[in-house]
Amino acid sequence: MMLSILGPKYGSAKVGKQSQDRSAAFCDGVSxxxxxxxxxxxxxxxxxxxxxxxxxxxxxGKSHSHKAVINIFLAGGAPHQDMWDIKSDAPSEVRGDFKAIKTNVSGIEICEVFPKLAGMMDKAAILRSVVGCSGGHDAFQCMTGWNHNDLKSIGGRPAVGAAVSKLLGPVDASVPPNIGLAARTRHVPWSDSGSSGFLGAAYAPFKPDGPxxxxxxxxxxxxxxxxxxxxxxxxxxxxxxxxxxxxxxxxxxxxxxxxxxxxxxxKLVDALDLSKEDPKLVERYGDGKPYQYQYDGSPTVNDQLLIARRLVEAGARVVSLSYGRWDAHSANFDLVRDHGPKLDQCLSALIEDLAVRGMLDDVTVAVWGEFGRTPKINANAGRDHWPRVNSAFLVGGGMRTGQVIGATNRLGEEPSERPIHMQEIVATMYHNLGLDTASTTLIDPTGRPQFLVDHEPIGELI
Known part of the structure; x- marks a missing residue:
């Protein structure tokens, strides 16, 4: 449902005794x-x-600057060796169906299903050696950097959006700083937009499709x-x-x-209303339909990437969404042939859109899932869970892009150089938002200060 303009702001209120007749109804039947x-x-x-x-x-308090993060969660665990780390020299039972294509940065190649992204690799950074995955089939680590059990007895660790809401407050009083776009999925943890943890419900993400x-x-x-x-x-x-x-x-x-x-x-509802956007730009992003391989996960919500940009422009600091359902224990290559080009379309449109509007250096876009997939292809042409290594695709935020950081061995089993902890990615988000992870803390319910993460930002990017 949509919110409409109700009229001019009310006059200032005086603090005093409330009327005892508050339950009386108006002519509408609204009390x-x-x-x-x-x-x-x-x-x-x-x-x-x-x-x-x-x-x-x-x-x-408030921050006068407006840095932002768009956190795109690839629910289910995208196959790193069929995305950003193609193993052309591996045996066929590992290599799979896809070929690597050149990008506009010399020496960097990615999967053939991403031709548009290949043409703007100078604006992105690929992390091929992400470690520290807990193995849980959920968004929790991608939203917080921590695992579920840390500080669980006092509410758990807050997600980036919640922490930023607490530390920086709103850019605009009429736009929540922390917004989660992911609609509820049958496997609910895949639509998690980030818990407020020990900070409490005041800092949980606003869900535009919810109550x-x-x-x-x-x-x-x-x-x-x-x-x-x-x-x-x-x-x-x-x-x-x-x-x-x-x-x-x-x-x-x-x-x-x-x-x-x-x-x-x-402002909030206008940002959510794509009918107010240039139809040509809406078409550029696409709608991700028809939705395929969704099952118990998220659809390929291309339009939500455009909505995320509009929300950031309106004043949101952190926007999280869940894109696709990548848990391909079977028909992995068919799924990537469907999801990959759709992601290529909307993500390339987002990058171009942010760049044209002069927002790219202020907005960090992270595209990643909870873990990677097995190097060896199973009997059902699928890849299974593989927490030993993961990958991520980062854009904007003033980072040093046009590079690949880290590498895996010949079979894509484990890092062969520069392991990057998942918390380093989250620490980089905080850094790009203007928060010093070495000194910034949140006070937990016991009165103890808690650092945002235990790892430093990725030095190669900042």
């Missing part, structure tokens, strides 16, 4: 109490009002009525007068006012 609770976000399984979110963000957005549509007021701006503005004026008479407005503090500011701004 005053219900209206004042409009915009309650459902985060991390808990109900949280916008006012609560604003209080938490105000305590964290949070539905709660922002004023309960029983229909979309048609939300679209009728003139009529609604008249009702808002009546509502304001009614609230002032009863004294209910006096019970709302400044944070409640900021919560209403979210509701009276169209």
């Amino acid at each position: 005053r109490r219900g209206f004042l609770k409009v915009g309650a976000f459902a985060m991390g399984g808990s109900s949280l009002t916008l006012a609560d979110l604003m209080r938490a963000e105000a305590a964290a 949070g957005m539905k709660n922002m549509t004023l309960g029983g007021i229909t979309l048609d009525r939300l679209a009728d701006r003139r009529k609604l503005l008249g009702e808002i004026d009546t509502l304001r007068r009614d609230i002032d008479v009863t004294g209910a407005m006096e019970g709302m503090d400044a944070f409640g006012q900021r919560a209403l500011d979210v509701l009276t701004s169209s």
Whole structure:
């Protein structure tokens, strides 16, 4: 459901005694109490009002700069040797079906299903020797850098988006700094947009397709009525007068006012509405359809990469999404033939789009999954789980791109040079957002400071 512009911002509220008549209904059948609770976000399984979110963000302060991360999770574990680390000299039972193609950077080759990305390799960096994978079939490590068990007794480690929300706050009061686009999948951990961990529900990602957005549509007021701006503005004026008479407005503090500011701004919903985008650009990204090999995972949501760019432009700091379902225990090469060109289309469009808009140096794009796949092809033409090595494709963020970091041995079994821990990738995200991982800490519920990660950013990139 979509949120509409409700009208001008409300006047400042005085702190005082609330009316005892808050449960009375307006002519719509919407109660005053219900209206004042409009915009309650459902985060991390808990109900949280916008006012609560604003209080938490105000305590964290604001950053005047706007660096951002778009974290694209390849759910299921993409096959590194059929993506960014083609083993042309390996035996056939390891090599597989795909050939390597040259890129616009001399000496770097990638899989033939990525011709558009090959033409802009100078704007990307490939990590071929990622280690530290726990082996879990979920997004947790790609969102946090940590494994599930770390600090589990006090809520667990927060994801990048949650930490950034706490430390930097919103760029714009009307746009949540931490947004998760992944729709719920049947295997739920593949649609995890990052836990708030020990920071609590205030910093969990806003999910535009979830209850949070539905709660922002004023309960029983229909979309048609939300679209009728003139009529609604008249009702808002009546509502304001009614609230002032009863004294209910006096019970709302400044944070409640900021919560209403979210509701009276169209920035968030405009960013989510691709009908406001140039149709030619929408076509450039594609829609990823028809969805194939989805099963219990995510579809190939090409359009979400464009939405992510629009959200960042509107003020989001971290946008996470889940792209495809890469758990190919069978028909691995058919899956890559489907998913690969679709990813090539939307990711190349995103890179070009960010570059044209002058955003590429400020926005870090990470494309990776929870682990790699077995070097040896199984009897069902598939590849199985392989946590011993993983790969990642990074773009933008002011990084030194146009390079490959690390390497695996001839069969793609393990790193042969420069192992890169998964936390190093997350540390690089933090660094690109302007956070010093060597000194920045978060206070856990026991009062102890906790560092964001245990590893340093990737020195070759910064």
